[in-house]
Amino acid sequence: MTFGTGTLRTGSTGDGVTELQRWLIGKGFLIALTSPTGTFDAATDQAVKAFQLSAGIGCDGEVGGGTRTAADAYAGDALSGGWHPTAIRNVQQTAIGGSYTTTTRRGVLHTTEGNNLPAYPDPPHFTVGRNGGSVQLWQHYPITVAARALANPAGDPETNRFGAIQIEVIGFAKDSATMATADADKFRALGEWMRWAEMNAGIANVANHVFDGDASYGVNGTTRLSLDQWAASTGWVGHQHVPQNTHWDPGKIDIAALLVVPAPVAPAQGFATSTSTSAPTVRATTRALSNAFPSLTLAVDPAGSPFFEVLLTTSAALFLPQNAPLRTTGNFYASRQDGLTSSADAYGRYIAPVNTISAFAQANPGGAQVFYTVVGYADPNGSGPVPAAPPEVLATAAAGVPMMPGFRGHTATDSLGVPLSMLRPSARSASLALGRTRVRAYDVPPAPAPDLRAADRVEGEDGYDLRNRSVPSAPTPPPPPPPTFTAPPPPPATSGLGSSYDDGYGEWSPNGRPQPRNLSGEDSTVPVADEYDDLGWPGSPYADESVRVANVTRAAAPVLAPEHKRAVIEYYVGPDTDLYTATTADAEYAGGAGTDHPAYQRYHTGLGFGIVAFSQDTGDLGQLLTLMNDRDTATFGLTFGPDQAELLAVTNRPGPLGKDLPEASGGGRSTRVQPVAGADLWTDPWLDRFTAAGTHVPFRGAQIELASGLFLDPVLRFAGDLGLATPRGLAILFDRAAHRGVVNAMTWVVESIGALQTPQLVQEALRAIGADSVEAFQRSQPDLLVDDQFGPLTHAALTGMLQALVAAGGVSPVPLLDYQRSIAGLGTRATGQPWGDRIVRLVGDAAVPDTFQSAVLVP
Incomplete structure (x- = not known):
């Protein structure tokens, strides 16, 4: 840009000023003019200063060589530079408050304690109000830099620079409580500016602190935040909240009403002007x-x-x-x-x-x-x-x-609300359809018991084997575990029967399930991180905000006694009882799961042992060994020899998984995948010892107990909602959870037989029970996280509500599969899959019952 020659300043005229004004108008810095005048006036001076602040150069309102060079290099405009599109430029103090010290932003409201636009020694970003006329908005700094209106004593934590977007309201703190009615135009203009700041500065539309009167004056005022509270603040606060400050402005302003003032209506390019006064x-x-x-x-x-x-x-x-x-x-x-x-x-x-x-x-x-x-x-x-x-x-x-990368835009479940897997022809599939179409029962003769060991040792169904219970991802802090279901009290002891906690293989853990230790960051007992979170459990803030939905209650979560859990897992094991003694010798690292497995020649997963290949790397094996030792300490010592203490210590060490170690590319080992007594657990003599341990009945009981805690307990509520809390249904769910992880297992089930496969069906179901949104339904259910996401847990819970509605004499707007059809659908989905023989057997085996011999308890 030439902008003429020499230095341009207030009072300059000529073609250079005309060119400068045209550029400033085009960039949005000079809003007082619609076309150049050729005279460098006060508005042009303010526009130049606004540009200089945005460009980060000296701010003096004069156009010399540095400003011309900066204009040539400036690729943005006033909006991208942090300037409000209609606020009057009013740069009063050319020294900014500095750069921000945090990426978060909070809005700070002030009052000027006067009736006119002040001459600020330390300006805020904006001022709103009347300066002897109509309500106007002035901007003093771009929001990309800190303002200066807050006190910041030397040595104290930042105030202005702590992401504070500041506005002064012309008026007095003592009068702010009535502003909404006493000066509705000013109040609305303030609220409209807040909406703009929320959109452009990222300020949250919340106010988490009370706005008080003069009692909030002083560093120890009623509303003054501590340094920690200030550091955690978000949304909108007042000057009265900022630590190390004394002012009590903006008084008792109606912050709740300000939060709901709609955004301003501005005629948009390409749209006709409307007579409406509110924008959607x-x-x-x-x-x-x-x-x-x-x-x-x-x-x-x-x-x-x-x-x-x-x-x-x-x-x-x-x-x-x-x-x-x-x-x-x-x-x-x-x-x-x-x-x-x-x-x-x-x-x-x-x-x-x-x-x-x-x-x-x-x-x-x-x-x-x-x-x-x-x-x-x-x-x-x-x-x-x-x-x-x-x-x-x-x-x-x-x-x-x-x-997200790799997103397909759909799942395999978006055709007519019916999973595509249920519509795909198959020689052994059922004919499943919606509406009044008759559904033929799944009719597959019991399959001969397959050799599960080879398939289980190298699963391959989703590129990962038994130990990778979910698709590997970047490590994240584990979510809190789901609530522990209270086990039923034992009945009075009966001669010859023992305690109700006796699973036939030895005493069950007193709390009815093991407490898996989270050593690796992969907590397989947590079904869905987006839904199973402590926010949704009783006692959380959400528990007091539930809404009323249909006058029905979905069935309580089933509580299985140890004998029930043992039965489910034994049905899963089936005739292949050698699974109790099965071992896998660090197969993934060696290539047993294929050379495309992420562990191949990169990191060791260690020994896998037992019915679900309890993994050394994840810490499951250490938990199992602890339970085995607790059940029969004498036999444990005889089986594992003099190095038993070191065995327990090594396999229970804390630390990240092998795949998460920095040295993983060189064949990393977690702290748990280390030699014991000089030998890896997947080599002799340890392999023979583990095989011998798998034949001991109490140690088999320990396998069942741990497998139940890891893969059965977390799906009980889910199974109950879908009507699958039977030996057959739970054995199928356990199979999927043990081999794909709990999260993927539940997703697989709802994709296979879920009734609510399209947004339209979800909306119909919500209306039937009287909930106006997924979030409203979640708030009515104390076991769901309130996140407005329709994941598998919410899918199952809403299905459970529809089942309860039908049981109470109502009508479901969505076709619901009964139990037999649900089991059939799971069998259909598994048919033809490399891993599907297990589920086909469980679906068609007449020896697997559809009811428990004794009652399943509910809390």
Whole structure:
């Protein structure tokens, strides 16, 4: 940029000033003019200062060589530089507060304690109010840098620089409580600015602290936050909350009402101006699009518009009308092409079409963002459009949902609400359908007992074997375990029968299940991290916020006595009792699971032993050995010899998995996969000792007890909701959990036989029980995490509610499979799979019962 020659400053005129003004107007810094005047006036001075602050150069309002060079290199504009699109530029103090010390942001409200725009020695970012006329908004600093309106005593933690976006409201703290009615225009302007700051600075729309009166004055005022509370703060606070400050502004301002002031309505390029006074809003209730959660659901507040459309794109720049020629089905969707949505019929929800999300996924196999917005309309013909935000704002600040790499845009379960696996022809499959179509029972003759050992030793069904109980991912802190179901009290002892905790192989652990130790970061007892979290359990904050749904209660979680658990697992073992003695000798590292297995020649998984190949690396083997020793200490010592103490110590050591060690590429070993008495456990003499241990009845009981705690107990509630809490149903679930992990097992089941396979079916089910959203239903169920995600636990729980509705004489809007058809569907899904013979046997074996011999208890 030339901007003429010499230094331009206030009072300069000529072509250079005209060129400068044209550039500043085009970049959005000079908003007081619509066309150049050629005179360097006060507004131009402020625009130059605003640009200089955004460019990070000296801020003096004069245009010399440095400012010209910075303009040549500046690729952004006022919006991207942190300036409000309509606020009056008012740079009063050219020294900024510095850079931020945190990536989080919080909004800080002040009052000026006067009736006019102050001459600040230390300005905030914004001022709002009246300066002798109508309500206006002034901006003093871009929000990309810290302001200076908070006290920051030397040596104390940061205040201004701690992500504080600050605004002063012209007026007095003592009068703020009545601002909403006494000066409605100023109150609304403040709320509208807050919505802009939330969108552009990432401030949360919450206020977690009380706004008090003059009692909050002083460093020890009633509302003053401690340093730790300030460090944890989020959303909106007042000057009265900031530590090491004394002011009590903005007083008792109605923060709750400010939080719900709608965003301002601005005519958007490409849209006609509407007479509506409120703009619609939209937010995603889907946190991320993945193969586990493929549905994009949006919560829409039409703000009085009787119709609306949703716009989706994988590039926010495509919201701009000038980029319309670049839009394709793989990057842009406007729901008006399928007809405007009736606000009255939408119940505040919008679910993106499956084919649209699938097209986005196919066009972006490496992942992307799906940006969204909403436009309200006065009638079904599209009259009077009211956009949530103008396109130029959306292009840089639209909200979005991440689409994970590898996301397919659908699952195998989105055809007519029926899993595709149930529709696929198969020589031994059932004919399953929806509606009134008759369903033929699954009719497979009992299969001969397959040789399970070879298949179990190298599973291969999903690229991973028994020990990798879920698809490997980056290590994350383990979620809290699910609640422990209280075991039933033992009945009075009967001669010859022993305790009710006697599983036939020795005494069961007193609490009814083992307590697996989380050594590796992979806690197989936790079904779904997105749903099984302590937030949903009784005693959490959510437990007091439940909503009323249908006047029915889903069945309580079944509680199995030890003899029930033993029976289930013995049905799983079947005739192949040699599984108790089976060993795998670090097969994955050696290539026994294939050279494409992630462990091959990279890290050791160690010995696998017993009915589910209890893994040395994960710590399962150490837990098993501890239980065995507890059950029969004498035989344990005789079996494992003089090095038994070292054996227990090594296999129970804490530490990360082998795959998570930095040295994994060189054949890493976890702390548990180390030699004992100079020899690896998968070599002699240890292999012979483990084989001998597998023949001892009490040690077999220990295998059953641990396997139950790891893979049976976590699926009991899930099985009960789906009507699968029988020996046959639980044995199938146990098989899947032991070989794929609990999470994948439940996902496999709902994909196979779940009744709620499309968003439309989910909505019908929710309406039938009186819940207006997935989140509302989750709040009504104390065992679910309230996260608005429709995972397998929520799927099963909602199915359980429909079952209860039918049992109470109601009608389910969704066809529900009965028990026999559910078992048949699982068999259908397994038929023809490399690992499917186990499930085919369990489905068709007449020796496996469909009821327990004694009652299954509920808490």
